[in-house]
Amino acid sequence: MKQERCLYCFENIQNNLSFHDWLRQDDVLCGKCKSKLHVLQLDTQLEKMPLHILYEYNExxxxxxxxxxxxxxxxxxxxxxxxxxxxIIDRYRHSTIVLLPSSKEKYAERGFQPVKEMLKGIPMNIVEPFYKSEDHKQSLQSFEERVHIDRIIQRDYKISLPKTPLLLLDDVCTSGSSLKRAYDLIKEHTYKIEALVLCAHPLFVESCDKKGLRHRKSFSILETVVRNGR
Ligand SMILES: [Zn+2]
Structure with a gap:
């Protein structure tokens, strides 16, 4: 995929691109926009589940x-x-992606599922064994209130889990409670369960640090991202 314009700012894709990225010709964001994203590539733990965080949730x-x-x-x-x-494909090719539930209301309003759209470039199987029992407006709630959001995620037992490792996947991790709840609902699964989030709230990252849960960088996703992003 060769992009001429940055998908976010519509400027020339080669704007501020590092020499390495320029050589690869495989970007969808210009160098300027890329540099505003904070790559974390953090391996941590959410209770017993390994959790991998790609970016910090910044402005x-x-x-x-x-x-x-x-x-x-x-x-x-x-x-x-x-x-x-x-x-992601390389590391999780034997896993099935498990999506967290999106609200029916939001889906009806938008006509698409954002995380599913984000994952279109990743040819992995997806399973959706959860639903929400009521609608909550997450953005209107305080950080503390969001901790209790886990109650509304329910398991749909009509949908069986595949006999593969599972990768719980979400876009934003605020308190980790949704992931924890989801994990609790499927933890009887006999294959490995891990989680991957696009980005995590700085407070959540800080809480991992306080618990000493910032692990070695085994998920060294791309040396190139580190080289260019810092
Ligand atoms: Zn841009």
């Missing part, structure tokens, strides 16, 4: 996600996992 990530979800800008979908695409 730029927030506006990109907002533009896609609320501005219904589906064209922006490839930017989120693009830099990590190959590594």
């Amino acid at each position: 730029t990530m927030e506006s990109m996600i907002f533009q896609m979800k609320e501005g219904r800008d589906i064209a922006l979908a490839p930017v989120f996992f693009h830099s990590f695409r190959k590594k």
Whole structure:
């Protein structure tokens, strides 16, 4: 995929691109926009489940996600996992992606499922064994209130889990409670369960640090991302 214009700012894709990225000719964001995203590639733990965080949820990530979800800008979908695409496929090729439930209300309003759109460049099987029992407006809640959101995620037992390792996947991790709840609902699964999030709230990252849960960088997704992003 060779992109002429940055999918976010529409400037020339080669703007501020590092020499390495320029050589690869495989970007969907210009160098300027890329540099505003904070790559974390953090391996941590959510209770017993390994959790991998790609980015920090900063201002730029927030506006990109907002533009896609609320501005219904589906064209922006490839930017989120693009830099990590190959590594995700490589590392999790035997796993099935498990999506967290999106609210029916939101789906009806938008006409698309944002995380599913973001994952279109990743040819892996997806299963959706959860649903929400009621609608909550997450963005209107405080950080503390969001901790209790786990109650509304339910398991749909009509949908069976595949006999493969599972990868719980979400876009934003705020408190980790949704992932924890989802994990609790499937933890009887006999294959390995891991989680991958596009980005995590700085407070969540800080809480991992406080618990000493910032692990070695085994998920060294792309040396190139580190080299260019810092
Ligand atoms: Zn740009």
